[in-house]
Amino acid sequence: MTSFEEAETEETITCLHMMFYHPSQLEKQVFRHLNFYRREQLRADEVAKFGRDSNICHYILVDARVSRIQFSLQLFRKLSSSELCFEIKNMSKRTKLTVNNLELGYLNKIDLPFKCMVGFGDYQILMHVQEGESVDFFETFLELSQVSLLQEHYLPSLQPIPECGISPSLFHSQAISPVEKPVEMDENEL
């Protein structure tokens, strides 16, 4: 048998997709330390921390208005099922964190909805969870949007991202494309 045949069956890995937007992202370069369009793997027991302090946070936001730790994300399994989910916790004393329409104060936490808009200050992050099987690791995949994510038409137009990721140019052209409307068909054509 070859080592390929003997190898353990490869598992899919839960991936948290995050699309970032900040109105001054071009001038201020607040996202310059984030690795966009690359899957990053973390151990299931690791806490993904976002904030200004590079000694504590893996995901760094270069902005004096951002807290040392702004928010954190961690993997867990629901009690009643084997489903893997994320929990989000606001770690900022100064700034509220919104998850869809819910406001989280300092040290408040909730289970992350499978698709949601996370906000604090001028930051917008559209998150969605791509389910996987592995209980040892999870992944993050960060993207950058050129347009505000609060535009009403934007949310429904978000498409699932292929596993291998997509190129920034392809992504951007999708992100700013007008919403595709269903084409009306004549009854006779059906």
Added chain:
Amino acid sequence: MTSFEEAETEETITCLHMMFYHPSQLEKQVFRHLNFYRREQLRADEVAKFGRDSNICHYILVDARVSRIQFSLQLFRKLSSSELCFEIKNMSKRTKLTVNNLELGYLNKIDLPFKCMVGFGDYQILMHVQEGESVDFFETFLELSQVSLLQEHYLPSLQPIPECGISPSLFHSQAISPVEKPVEMDENEL
């Protein structure tokens, strides 16, 4: 004004009391790396990890049957109130973690009841939360019991621990003392 007068009002700090017991604790010295009878302060954003791996865990259990990380505890605030609570998460793939009568599998988590019995393998940990005001820090205070904590009479006899801690000798004499029963009073005495 003196610096004492100018100083910020001292806050009380939420303290998680944990009383440990393992049937082979004397022979195996599984608790030899734990600091008993000393308050330890952690930042509110820190995760208190218990397990075998000293590179990851601050609270080390010297036992080959214990997982690299067995369980973790972290502070949070409930959404609807300003109350500080702990969340407990089972980080062991091999061993279930029980919190009172609830069984947690790997990566399962629950809000820690204010007073509860936590168990895994032969380990027994009686936990109770002493409420405090600080949102910057929390403390842990570990104690060692000479007797099993599963004895029915034990749980109700647990007394709140004074803030300054108590000496091991005093603690042990309390821990193994017979249960104090309410003295029956004659109706005429009331």
